[in-house]
Amino acid sequence: MSDSTMLDVSLHERRRARRMEDPAYRLAYERAAREIAQTDAVIRDLDSLRVDLGISKAELARRVNRNASSIRRLFTARRVHPELPLIAALADALGAELRVVRLPLDADSPIADNTQRRRAAVTP
């Protein structure tokens, strides 16, 4: 199939761009994106650390008293809303810990006037 017969898949981006003109929408999108990025980063960091240490998912599951399938599902987004106690236990089992890191305030940040951004990080 030539490029000319490929479908136009730009609607999602065009719709997002149009909706972002609404400040309330933009605020909600950016806040959600930050939260998602933090969660994703923590889970991926844990998985990378596990790989670096040469620990299988099954072994990690044993270390935190979970079954292997639940840990496998966690690392492949097949389980929603990972619980903080489990995340903390996984970090501990990998010789790491979770921390909340205060970020420098960005004057343009919509939250700069009422709270400071905080981010959880996995620190070996």
Add this chain to the structure above:
Amino acid sequence: MPSKEPGDDVATDRDSGRLLPWDVVYFKTLDGRVPALEFLDACPGKIDAEFAAVLDAVAATPPPRFSGGGKWEAMHDAMGGWYEIRLTGRGREQFRLFCLLENATPGELARRGLERPAIAVINGMCKPWRTTFAERDYRRVRELGDEHKRSYPRRIAT
């Protein structure tokens, strides 16, 4: 468990060792309706924005890697092969967006009219907290998905 299509689950984006972002497309019915966009347009703005943020995160780092902040979930049993985005709104109202993955060999993707893998957003539903969708609701979602998968090239909103 729904049957797989030719070329499904072939990680074309990883063949080269690179993780390429996916597209996001919206299924359009034969009569021109776009159920997912009708649903999103009717959602509170904050929920609409959150759905977009999850879709963008998953499209940027597609399955099987963890993505979507824990709000993107593979479904099971009769909904096997489907993914849903799960959000909670005011009064704990539950919002769900149902998606299929368009991941296949380059040839099969081209047959579907797609240049690269994509998340196909099919439909959405909402319900009060601590209630469940009826099986007929899920069946309707699956019927829309079947209609989508029967279309070559895919019929999507543009």
